[in-house]
Amino acid sequence: MSKNDNKKQVVINVESQTVLRVLVLVVVTLIALTFVKTIAPILILIMVSFFLAMALNPAVSWIAGKLKSRSRVRATGAAYLMVVLFLTGFFSLVVPPLINQTSVFIRQVPSTISSLQREDSSLSKFIQRYELQDQVNEFSAEFRDKFKDIGAPALAKTAGTIGTTVVNAIIVFVLTFMMLVEGPMWLQRSFKLISSKRRRDHIKGLALKMYKVVVGYVNGQVIVAFISGTFAAISLYILSQIFDAPINAIALGGIVGLFALLPMVGTIIGASIAVLASLLVSLPLAIAATIFFIVYQQIENVTIQPYIQARTNHLTPLTVLVAALIGVGLGGILGALLAIPTAGIIKVLFDDYLERNDKRNDKNLTTAKSGTK
Numbered sequence: 291m292s293k294n295d296n297k298k299q300v301v302i303n304v305e306s307q308t309v310l311r312v313l314v315l316v317v318v319t320l321i322a323l324t325f326v327k328t329i330a331p332i333l334i335l336i337m338v339s340f341f342l343a344m345a346l347n348p349a350v351s352w353i354a355g356k357l358k359s360r361s362r363v364r365a366t367g368a369a370y371l372m373v374v375l376f377l378t379g380f381f382s383l384v385v386p387p388l389i390n391q392t393s394v395f396i397r398q399v400p401s402t403i404s405s406l407q408r409e410d411s412s413l414s415k416f417i418q419r420y421e422l423q424d425q426v427n428e429f430s431a432e433f434r435d436k437f438k439d440i441g442a443p444a445l446a447k448t449a450g451t452i453g454t455t456v457v458n459a460i461i462v463f464v465l466t467f468m469m470l471v472e473g474p475m476w477l478q479r480s481f482k483l484i485s486s487k488r489r490r491d492h493i494k495g496l497a498l499k500m501y502k503v504v505v506g507y508v509n510g511q512v513i514v515a516f517i518s519g520t521f522a523a524i525s526l527y528i529l530s531q532i533f534d535a536p537i538n539a540i541a542l543g544g545i546v547g548l549f550a551l552l553p554m555v556g557t558i559i560g561a562s563i564a565v566l567a568s569l570l571v572s573l574p575l576a577i578a579a580t581i582f583f584i585v586y587q588q589i590e591n592v593t594i595q596p597y598i599q600a601r602t603n604h605l606t607p608l609t610v611l612v613a614a615l616i617g618v619g620l621g622g623i624l625g626a627l628l629a630i631p632t633a634g635i636i637k638v639l640f641d642d643y644l645e646r647n648d649k650r651n652d653k654n655l656t657t658a659k660s661g662t663k
Contacts, residue, residue, distance in 0.1 A: 335458060337627055339465035343473060344501075345508040346373070350470050366470045370463070380548075383541055496642060503603055503634035510602035511551055514595050518557050518586075519547020522564060525582050535572035542567055553595060553626045554618045557587055603634040 326333070346369050354365035477497070484490040523543025530537045542564040549560030561583035569576035595614070596607035603610070610630055617629020 334627075335461050336465065339462050339469060341504070341508055341627060342462065342466040343469035344504045345512070346466070346470060347473070348505065362471050362474070366467055369470075370467065380544060496638065499638045500635050503638060504631045506602035506604075507599065507631040507634060510599045511553060513598050513602075514553075514590070515547045515550035515556070517594060518550035518560075518590060519543045519545075521586060522546040522561070522583075525586075526564065526568070526579060529568075529575055529578050529582070533572050533575045533578065535568070535575040537568060537571050537575070553630060554591060554614050555622075555626055557583070557590060561587065599630050603630065603637075605630075605634060605637060609633055609637075 346366075349369050350362060350365045353368050354360055354362050357364060481490055481494060484493060520543065523539050523546075526537060526542055527539035529535075530539055545563050546557065546560035549556040549563075552559070561579075565576050565579050565583065568579045591614075592611065596610040599605065599610040600607045605613075610633070613629045613633035614626065617625035617627075617632075619625070
């Protein structure tokens with residue numbers, strides 16, 4: 291008898307229904323991913339509105355408690371008025387000087403280039419050594435022609451972007467207002483759909499824990515942003531004194547702090563604006579500011595943010611850092627917003643599962659002992 295005769299043939303039969311289910315699952319998954327990708331900008335607006343509502347909800351609830359009518363509409367309006375006044379005052383102090391500095395810088399670039407060529411400096415010697423005068427003069431002329439009327443062309447080119455930003459801001463403000471006003475009502479209606487009182491109380495407890503996680507995340511990120519903006523303002527002021535370069539350090543620090551509300555990537559965006567503003571005044575100042583922000587960004591991502599978020603969300607610093615990195619890698623800004631609170635919510639659900647599992651095991655153990663007796 292040959293070896294081939296001893297071998298058993300294994301035949302795997304796959305039902306046509308199983309194949310069909312797999313194909314349907316793949317198709318549905320692809321459609322879902324395409325749908326999510328298509329509505330990703332809308333999801334970002336909804337998530338931003340949700341987190342703003344969570345951040346403002348404690349203030350709205352406090353104001354509503356002080357009003358005789360207990361009206362959340364009036365309380366939300368009061369909270370909105372304070373936020374709008376703050377943002378209006380902040381941007382009115384920050385934006386005009388930045389626009390003016392940018393305009394002056396662009397108009398002075400050709401004359402600065404010409405003066406650099408005439409000076410007896412290393413850059414001038416470099417240009418003369420490699421005979422780059424024609425290329426530099428051509429660049430200066432093109433730069434002057436392109437930006438000689440910077441006001442109207444710049445406004446025309448950025449009109450679309452400004453319009454889109456304004457529309458998105460209005461959508462976020464309206465969504466946040468509606469979430470603050472109607473959120474508690476819809477939550478109570480959802481709880482009424484649960485018939486069992488015991489299960490309803492359990493779900494309410496979980497929802498409260500999840501709410502505390504999100505509020506803790508928002509509060510923690512506000513603390514991180516405040517620290518980031520404060521360090522940026524102090525460091526920029528010190529550097530401006532060292533290099534004798536006049537800049538609005540407090541305003542730039544405020545910009546850094548405002549963008550730092552976005553975890554992981556926010557400080558980079560705010561720091562880029564601060565460095566560009568410094569470059570309009572002094573190149574050495576911009577270089578020094580760049581070095582500072584690179585060092586600070588690494589410190590914040592590895593120590594400050596994980597530690598603060600771990601304290602406010604009862605997560606370990608390692609969990610916070612890993613969640614933030616995964617969120618940024620998978621979803622960019624949206625992933626950065628969702629990563630840490632999602633990790634906190636998963637921890638709440640996991641702890642609840644372990645607690646119920648322990649109670650179930652204890653109950654089974656008690657029943658087994660009673661049966662033995």
